[in-house]
Amino acid sequence: MNSLDETLTRRSLVMRSFSPSAPIADKTLFAGRIEQMSTLISIAFQRGQHAVIYGERGVGKTSLARVMKSMFGETAWTSYYTCSSGDSFGSIWRSVLADFPITDTRPRAGFSNDSVVAASTTLADMLGDEDPTPNKIRKILDLLGEADGNAVIFIDEFDRPDDPVARSLFADTIKILSDQAIPVTLVLVGVADNIDELIAGHASVQRALVQIQMPRMTSEELMEIVRQGMRSANLGVDDLFAKQVVKISQGLPHYTHLLCQNAGVYVVEQGRENVRAADFDFAITRALNNVSQTVREKYHRATFSNRETLYRQVLLACTMAEKDELGTFSAPDVRDKLCEVTGRRYEIPAFANHLTDFSSMDGARGGILVKRGVLRRFRYRFIDPLLPPYILMKGRTEGLTQELS
Structure with missing residues (x-):
């Protein structure tokens, strides 16, 4: 491998190890949030319990949800949907249920005991053309329990839809799913200072929702991001550089990833294998151009x-x-x-x-x-x-x- 190829390979490794622009989905690159992960694990698969992840923008709510979706996907049905401002209760559920296939099998003609796939649809096809009701959603989700036990559904950016009816219908759905112990766990994710901002005016549903607040990350958690990312990128890092990054990040992992990525790329371009404290100012200069x-x-x-x-x-x-x-x-x-x-x-x-x-x-x-x-x-x-x-x-x-x- 020539020097240019090696530099490009090392550079791409740095870019994969730090992700300031997109949520982390690879659990091997995820750092911190042990308490929140443990809470979600204890909630999942418990009938009648659902969760809401909330906190200010930039604290890593989506990364946590993405990683947990990947982890749960190893043992259960999962779905992940990101809401937009134009979404309604029905459009959200049509997208979510499209992730759950229904396969109709029939015996093969003749004397064979084999089966063949006659048709393949999804649970979304069971909604028909009419707007779904909370009870309709409950009946469809109950089929998942009958078929395969458990499912975990993540609905991100829950605060985005402009439709005021959507939140009310979701609150009713959560209450029904909880009261009837349907083996499906809903995890709502949104920007809010408290749960009331996400499920306004629906106090009765709060007993079915475990609140998982995402505070800003601690210095120790941010330091773990720096060190774990640098290890993944095969780079060493000076403690003073790491401490400077943690301090300027103010608890927001986005800036930790941004500064480390820019510093790592710079070091690779210089042909070095260690990020020094002196690289901090250069990382800031580059990072300023990459801020939104x-x-x-x-x-x-x-x-x-x-x-x-x-x-x-x-x-x-x-x-x-x-x-x-x-x-x-x-x-x-x-x-x-x-x-x-x-x-x-x-x-x-x-x-x-x-x-x-x-x-x-x-x-x-x-x-x-x-x-x-x-x-x-x-x-x-x-x-x-x-x-x-x-x-x-x-x-x-x-x-x-x-x-x-």
Whole structure:
């Protein structure tokens, strides 16, 4: 193998080992989330129990669901469906049930005892042309139990459909499946702060749903992603590089994968076999170009100005500010970090309008923060969890902070 072929092979190995743009589906590359995996395993195949996986965007809900689908698929029927905004109760179930085949066999003509396949359809064909009801779905799913025991059905992006009736019908379906102990486990996956946001107004169904919250990953879990991925890519990694990646990721595996992938590719291009701490800044420079366009546009809109302003510095200080358990911070928290960023002492009135602009829903710089509380005691939280790590990376490249050194 010549050097170019070897480089391409090593590069493709890095790209497979880290996946910032797509959910992890290979359980050999999945790291962390042991508690959530154990909970799902204990729920699956228990009649009457279903699950809901919820949490903010970017914490790895889909990766967990994909890996668990792969694991359950070794012993049970499984289906995985990702909802879209235009989906209805019926369209979701038609897609889900299409994953479960029905094979009609008949004896072969003559004296042979062999059978032949007369027709092959799916459970979706049993729905007919009419919109399905929860009871119709229950009857069809009950056939799975009679035929082969158990099934696990994952419905991702459950918060996406615009149809308000869909969630109500799903709540009714879950209650019916639970009450009648149908051997099928539904796993709903969606972006939400709590279960009420996913199954609003249906308290009676909550007893049938085991809530699995996906918090941001711990430093130890993110460190496992770094080390496991680098091992898979046949690369060594310095501890300082790994610690810097973990710190800037702020609990979001997307950024851990993004930075490690860019660093790994760079190291391979350099003909090296170890990722050094000095590669961190180069990884950030490359990673900035791979962050979603939506995140980049939000940052540009919030900070752009034709004259010298404090918007970049204040936004960076918001990112660096001490947060409570709900991820909120106050103006005094921002003041302390703004002093670190600028090297100057600013009092709250000097940047209060900046916080107002960021938390407005109307202005050009708005839609960045959500503001809660009362005058002089406001607390703020980033709306998009993927934005703060990007702000930190921008601050690093612009020389506004060396906090991650």
